[in-house]
Each structure stands twice: as C-alpha cells, then as structure tokens.
Amino acid sequence: MKTICFIVLASLFYLPMQGQTYMTRNGNVSFFSKTPLEDIKAENTQAFAAVDLSKRSVAFTLLQRNFLFPKQLMQEHYNENYVESEKFPKAQFAGTFTGDVKTTPGTYKVQVSGQLTIHGVTQQVQNIPAELEVNEGKMTAKAAFAVKPSDYNIKIPSLVKDKIASQINIQIAAVCQPAK
Numbered sequence: 001m002k003t004i005c006f007i008v009l010a011s012l013f014y015l016p017m018q019g020q021t022y023m024t025r026n027g028n029v030s031f032f033s034k035t036p037l038e039d040i041k042a043e044n045t046q047a048f049a050a051v052d053l054s055k056r057s058v059a060f061t062l063l064q065r066n067f068l069f070p071k072q073l074m075q076e077h078y079n080e081n082y083v084e085s086e087k088f089p090k091a092q093f094a095g096t097f098t099g100d101v102k103t104t105p106g107t108y109k110v111q112v113s114g115q116l117t118i119h120g121v122t123q124q125v126q127n128i129p130a131e132l133e134v135n136e137g138k139m140t141a142k143a144a145f146a147v148k149p150s151d152y153n154i155k156i157p158s159l160v161k162d163k164i165a166s167q168i169n170i171q172i173a174a175v176c177q178p179a180k
Helices: 002-011 072-082
Strands: 021-034 039-052 057-063 090-097 106-118 121-135 138-147 168-178
Touching (some): 021 057, 090 121, 106 138
Antiparallel strands (some): 021 039, 138 168
C-alpha cells in the first residue's frame, strides 16, 4: 500500500497539464475527541497535500509525530501508545473527488472517496463532503469527517477508554499553490 500511495503522490509531479495541480507542504490537519471526562485536540500544520484537477485526484500525507497537543503527556501517549509513530510514522490518504472543479475563481462542493491509512491499516472511505475554493490563483481544500480508532487497530486501554471518544473528528484545511 505504501508503494501505491508513493506512486499516486509521485504521479502528481509529472502532469502534462500545467495549472491543473495544486500543492502545499503546510496543510492543516486537526482532530478532536470529546467525552464527558476530557477533551483531546491536536493539530498538525505540516501535512503535504496535492489536488490534481485534471485527474480529479487528491492526496494527503503527514507525519504522526508532527501533531501538537496542549499537554505534553497527551502527545507522548498518542505517539507511543496509540498510533505508535515509531513503527507507523505516516498517515496517508489517496483518492478521487466528484464534480467539475475549474481553475477559475469559485467554490466547488465535491465528494471525496479513497484509501485512508492510519497505524498501518488502510480503510476505504467514501463520500466525504469537501470544498475546493479557487481564489487569487490558490486553491483551499477543506473537509471534515470522523474515524473510529478501532477501525485502524488503535487499542484504547480500558483504564482510559472513557476519556477517548469512540469516533474522532478530523478537520482538514490546506491552502495550495499551483504546481510548477
């Protein structure tokens, strides 16, 4: 699967149509877990994102260690006990979107489907509502969806299971520039 994600990302660099691909290395991915006992939030502002309008494809990849938490102990537990970022350093998404998005200014509502890999487990995700906005030559990609840690073999110890939601809300926002 890593090979497939690499091929998808690499193919975005060799496109025949100039001005159809937008990229950033500073995409923002955040997550939030709300329970009666504790709220957990983290943010990663170093996600790589690429959107290819001609192929209607989108790809994201990020290092798990780059998520920042308000509390250092949460960050340590996240990396060492849950996502095991030494063993599974990256989270990745590669997929396609529906709809006709142009390079002219406007906001385009799309549906995204593809393969999401977290903690070494790849799951198909479908019909995620997303928005692609083209303005002043840039493209802003936004999406929100939820994942279940259990779907990605992330084990939550019974001691803290009431402090971590069974579904984690994910938000993505990436301001992308045209590829050169």
